[in-house]
Amino acid sequence: MTTDPASAGGTDQSLEELGAANASKRKRRNITIGVVAGIVVVGGAGAATAIALNQPPADPTSEVTFAVQLLPDNLDIRTTSGAALDQLLIDNVYEGLVSRDASGKISPSLAKEWTVSDDSLTYTFTLNPGTTFSNGDELTSADVVWSIEDLIDNERKDFEALASIDTITAEGDETVVITLSTPDPTLLYNLAGRPGLVLDEDADNDLQTTAIGSGPFLLDEFTAGDSVVLTRNADYWGEKAKIGTAVFQLYADTNAILNALNEGAVQFGAVDKNLQAQIADNDAFTLEEGFASDKFTLAFNNKAEPFTDVRVRKAVRAAIDHDAIIEALGGGKTLYGPIVDSDPGYEDLSSVAPFDPATARQLLSDAGYADGLDLTLTVPSFYGTTVTDLLTSQLAEVGITLTVDQVEFSTWLNDVYTNHDYQLSIVDHAEARDFYNWANPDYYFGYDNAEVQALWKEATTATDEATYAEKLKQAARIVSEDAAADWLYNPTTLVAVDKRLSGVSVDSTSSRLDVTAASFTE
The missing domain is CATH 3.10.105.10 (Dipeptide-binding Protein; Domain 3)
Known part of the structure; x- marks a missing residue:
């Protein structure tokens, strides 16, 4: 491999997640989009997002392929280490009470609003009405309580992040109250990550190979060492996804992604700065810099x-x-x-x-x-x-x-x-x-x-x-x-973005690749 660390995925959380490096190319009917999974990175300060202007309406049946350099060995987001799980599944398939962007800004998710007591010890969350899991089960405050208690009681991945929680209770179907033993300025940030994900208490699926979440995408296919395929959740309780299928395909390194970009197989991918001349003249792309915490x-x-x-x-x-x-x-x-x-x-x-x-x-x-x-x-x-x-x-x-x-x-x-x-x-x-x-x-x-x-x-x-x-x-x-x-x-990754693509941030994609707003126009 000729890739240097700036263009190879990895991380503390990438522990236990590296898949096979060579991706088998798959024939797919629509356009593909590539993004590097464990690398992107630094540079400017603000979310850099590809913008498609004066384009026809987005096609909600389109298939988009994101090139990644890391894939998890399994999908159990409760126990398995690895940034690839967070990157691919959080917000896309699984949701928490709140979400966050690459800069750490907190926004509503399953909870439409929340209040914090004057002493910073009590957080009261009000859920969006009508939320459901992908299997059709209703999502209520009881699922939120069970998910967090199960995480803490069974010491699942990152449970320590919620050590400040004293009690969590459900008040009716749409209200969750969390009381803390001490103030915790990181609580909302942590609830927007793995520790705060809400799972279906009644589901009995195998978390290593399947996923039942409440997000705008459904897990369609998981092939360890090769790819993860998500499809649009037509019954999603919130705003529907704007693409029909998101494929996360494993590539060996940025050289392989660069080749795929120039071959027209990939429309969104990280580019080694030392090799950018090989794509700079390709009129199909803009080159964007993002920031990251790597x-x-x-x-x-x-x-x-x-x-x-x-x-x-x-x-x-x-x-x-x-x-x-x-x-x-x-x-x-x-x-x-x-x-x-x-x-x-x-x-x-x-x-x-x-x-x-x-x-x-x-x-x-x-x-x-x-x-x-x-x-x-x-x-x-x-x-x-x-x-x-x-x-x-x-x-x-x-x-x-x-x-x-x-x-x-x-x-x-x-x-x-x-x-x-x-x-x-x-x-x-x-x-x-x-x-x-x-x-x-x-x-x-x-x-x-x-x-x-x-x-x-x-x-x-x-x-x-x-x-x-x-x-x-x-x-x-x-x-x-x-x-x-x-x-x-602190690495910088240059990202080549197809001019027809919008809604995908190039910031910190090694830790979170939210494609819920991705839109592609022919």
């Missing part, structure tokens, strides 16, 4: 030597020329801390770890490695070599010999993520507002700092957004000053 992170195993020594961690950081990485990738942003500039708590931390090879050599000498240090970087094989080659040469300049061990993703999951058996690793943490990983000493980073954990607790019990952001900012600075990892870059 953080390509050089993880240190903080619980294993030599990274138990802060001097070694700081030496590695000082040896890395982040500007050179951005130049090699053809775009993106430097990143020197665990929070991107579109998330609460961001601060420019470039002064914490400037490129300084001389300081790196001195730190290594002080730590007892004046004669050199051998390190192993374990990285999923679907990442390319652009960044790892740069790191190898940059670290060599300060006396560090880096051995790059490219492994199958299943091996990475077992050895690095689960068993924490590694020295260095690279992964794309794509999720927004995921600072909680740095407050969890059991996470694969192995980072354990009581002050950071205390600040995280203060942030998540704040009664206002300003305090929440300030506490996160303080905690993020400590994490960076402690050299808990190195944040290599």
